[in-house]
Amino acid sequence: QQPVQSPQAVILREGEDAVINCSSSKALYSVHWYRQKHGEAPVFLMILLKGGEQKGHEKISASFNEKKQQSSLYLTASQLSYSGTYFCGTGLLMNRDDKIIFGKGTRLHILP
């Protein structure tokens, strides 16, 4: 039931692009994306709902392919502030009770 994130970790230089993937074995109603800095609480980035959509947030955007039960987070022209661990959280279509299950996270480190 836990979504699978890939890659587990990625190191980039400032200005490079990154893609983080999230896939589920179950039909999804929603996909959430969060970023957590070391020692801090996760911060909500965006949510994508069933219906297939793409959202943007500054230079961070995401897509949701409900047929493939997958979502991807795109970080373009990465900045040092983008460093952290990114989590996707999935809400299952079968129980739309606002409970989401998080993946294990993708650690992103941006080098100057």
Place this chain on the structure above:
Amino acid sequence: SQTIHQWPATLVQPVGSPLSLECTVEGTSNPNLYWYRQAAGRGLQLLFYSVGIGQISSEVPQNLSASRPQDRQFILSSKKLLLSDSGFYLCAWSAHREANYGYTFGSGTRLTVV
């Protein structure tokens, strides 16, 4: 605006001692409330969630319990802590049944059981 408060920020407790972590939300009513635990370098494990006063769903069987005595108050408890209970505990809320809202997390409690 809505705010979430979680305390204490850090806690060191001996094995076998009781635990009580409190979380309160301001500026909203009838929120969904959640307790997550994060082991060092690990993901977020859902422990309990609540969609209303007195309504608690447990996700992981363990020696922890949760209660929601008031609409915007969520408490995580244990009668006897184990070493394995160490971790970073996070409370979160979301707007009730509003799927367009993400979760807002409290600042967390770092619990070390010694």
